[in-house]
Amino acid sequence: MKKNLIRTFATCVCLGLFSLGYAQTSRVSGTLHSYNDSIFYQWFNKSDGSHKDQVKIHAPNGKFSFDLPDKDAVYTVLLFPDIPMPQKTATGKDNELLAQVMSHLVMFEVFPGEHAEVFQDERGVGVDSPTYSRYAKIKTTLDGYRAKIKKWDKQGKEDSIEIYQAKIRETISDYIKTHPQESCGALLIEKEVADADAREAYDLLDPSLKNSKVGAYISEIVKRKEEKALNALNSQKARIAEKPQREAADKIYAEAAKKRLEKGDPMPELKFTDINGKEMTLSSLKGKYVYIDVWATWCGPCRGEIPALKKLEQSLEGKEIAFVSISADANRVNWEKMVKEEELKGIQLYAGGAKQAFSKFFYITGIPRFILLDKQGKILNIDMTRPSNPETEKTLRALEGI
DSSP states (O other), X not given: OXXXXXXXXXXXXXXXXXXXXXXXXXXXXXXXXXXXXXXXXXXXXXXXXXXXXXXXXXXXXXXXXXXXXXXXXXXXXXXXXXXXXXXXXXXXHHHHHHHHHHHHOEEEEEOTTOXXXXXXXXXXXXXXXXXXXXXXXXXHHHHHHHHHHHHHHHHTOHHHHHHHHHHHHHHHHHHHHHSTTOHHHHHHHHHTSOGGGHHHHHTTSOHHHHTSHHHHHHHHHHHHHHHHHHHHHHHHHHHHHTHHHHHHHHHHHHHTTTOOOOTTOBOOOOOEEETTSOEEOGGXXXXXXXXXXXXXXXXXXXXXXXXXXXXXXXXXXXXXXXEEEEEOOSOXXXXXXXXXXXXXXXXXXXXXXXXXXXXXHHTOOSSSEEEEEOTTSBEEETTXXXXXXXXXXXXXXXXXXX
16 A cells, blocks of 8 residues: 555545646546446536536446546545435435445545546545645654644643644744745645644745645635634634623623523623623613514524514614614624624624623523513513514514503
8 A cells, every 4th residue: 555645434535736847637537436337526626616517427347537627727526436326314225325425425636737546445435646645744744743732731731732833833834945836835734734824834835836726726725714813813802801791791690590581580781792892781771672683693594584673673763662683703803794794773782701691591592582671671572583573573563652
């Protein structure tokens, strides 16, 4: 068996790269067990967004070969054998058949000029490519350092952890500096470089590689890594800034003897923040009914209720009712961005450090969740109907003194 072979079983995700100057046609070949002397493949061109839908090709004894149209592009290729798929989820033979399909499914990325070879043995399906072995050797070294980090982490030795984290960064940067034109450097940035270090590593690549389709592909990955790093930093800052709010909310919850709120109970004095960072409690809205929407930017059903909520707000404009949306987002930046982009109306608040206590009080295990308070700030309906439900507006209009 070849050294430095990277294989997985069931779904195999593997990247193989040639250096930028290698002009051979990008090709995929190998052996994939098939019941009907044929296999299916699909590809996605990550450089320009084009794709090839499912294609069936002849594969006598499981052997196959096909070329990819653009030798300079980056592709994701998906292969699977020609096995009749079950029409519905069931037990017994259908599940066994589906398991067989999944056990032979292989997905991998092909970079410019790469010849990716698919093979099978008693352990399953694997993919090999000439230049991937270079990455595999580096990864072996990096994994060794990570094993050391794991060991020292268990023992709480932060100094030793930092030493091996530095070794990981140095190993990657040294390789890219020595081989700035190799696509393998781009692979290291994608797979091994920490989000916060991605831009610095990318800047070490040779301009000729940056200006290629490989460079464009990795540039997009670096942008996503930078965004993730920024979000992580903002989240960390938010957790620090929200510590007093969180401690105060936890104290209120503890003093309430871990009470789950019910109809007739007063809304606790939890503090939320508005879009400008100003603190607010819902008791400031006494004298009006309060229709609360608990939501998050990442929640599809929550976002699906926004048009109906806007319509409801407009329909009841001028009435003695306040519409309050409380975000349960972990990332305040995402919340602020959506509030502005979607021009969300009503009172927009961020739960932040009060989120956990708020969820405990109302036993919120899923969102969206709607709550109705009376004019005295007491719970009127702990699980109110959604804005999209026609009964919601009828119920609100029927409130006394609205």
